[in-house]
Amino acid sequence: MSSINWNDYIRDVRDFPKPGIIFKDITPLLAAPHAFRAAIDQLSERCSVLGPIDAIGAAEARGFLFAAPLAYTLGVGLVPIRKPGKLPYATLSMEYQLEYGSDALEVHSDALKPGARLLLVDDVLATGGTIKACADLARMAQADVVGFAFLMELTFLGGRSRLDDGARVISLIEC
Numbered sequence: 001m002s003s004i005n006w007n008d009y010i011r012d013v014r015d016f017p018k019p020g021i022i023f024k025d026i027t028p029l030l031a032a033p034h035a036f037r038a039a040i041d042q043l044s045e046r047c048s049v050l051g052p053i054d055a056i057g058a059a060e061a062r063g064f065l066f067a068a069p070l071a072y073t074l075g076v077g078l079v080p081i082r083k084p085g086k087l088p089y090a091t092l093s094m095e096y097q098l099e100y101g102s103d104a105l106e107v108h109s110d111a112l113k114p115g116a117r118l119l120l121v122d123d124v125l126a127t128g129g130t131i132k133a134c135a136d137l138a139r140m141a142q143a144d145v146v147g148f149a150f151l152m153e154l155t156f157l158g159g160r161s162r163l164d165d166g167a168r169v170i171s172l173i174e175c
C-alpha cells in the first residue's frame with residue numbers, strides 16, 4: 001500500500017471558530033475512503049502495543065467518527081462520552097476547557113466498569129482539555145486508562161503533558 005500524505009486530507013481553516021485559531025478540518029479525510037481506511041488501519045495496528053483492551057471511550061462528536069470504526073476493528077465495545085443532556089440514563093459529569101471555550105462531558109454511570117482496560121480515542125489532541133475530562137470520568141468510574149489514540153496531535157499546544165504518564169499516547173499525525 002502506498003503511504004498517505006496526510007496533509008492532502010487535512011484542511012487548515014483560519015480564524016474558525018474564533019479569531020486566531022487555525023482549525024484542522026478533517027472532513028476531506030473522511031470523504032476519501034482510502035485515506036479514512038488507512039487512518040483506521042494504522043491506528044488499530046499501533047494500538048496493539050497496548051495489550052488487551054476491554055472498551056473504547058470517546059467524546060462527542062468528532063471522536064465518535066474514529067472511535068466507532070476502531071472499536072469495530074479491535075472487536076471491543078464503545079462507550080459514548082457526550083455533551084450535557086444527551087444521555088438518557090444516570091450520568092457522571094466533568095467540566096473542562098478547550099482551545100476555544102469551555103464545556104462539560106457526561107458518561108452513563110454504569111458504562112465504565114471498575115478495572116476495565118480502557119482506550120480513549122479522539123480526532124484531535126489540542127490543549128488536552130477534552131481527553132483529560134474523559135480520563136477524569138474514567139477515574140471516577142475506577143476504569144483503567146491504558147492508552148490514548150488520536151488522528152492528530154497539535155504538539156505546540158502541549159496537550160500530551162496533561163495526560164497520565166502511565167498510559168501510552170498514540171497519534172498518527174503531528175502538527
Ligand SMILES: O=P(O)(O)OC[C@H]1O[C@H](OP(=O)(O)OP(=O)(O)O)[C@H](O)[C@@H]1O
Pocket residue numbers: 059060061062063097098099122123124125126127128129130131159
Ligand atoms: O484538546 P482539546 O483542546 O480539548 O481539543 C480537542 C477537542 O476539540 C474538538 O472537539 P469540539 O469540542 O470542538 O467538539 P466536536 O467534536 O463536537 O466538534 C476535538 O474533536 C476534540 O475533542
Ligand SMILES: Nc1ncnc2[nH]cnc12
Pocket residue numbers: 021022023024025098099100124126127154
Ligand atoms: N485547532 C483545532 N482544529 C480542530 N479541532 C480542534 N479542537 C481543538 N482545537 C482544534
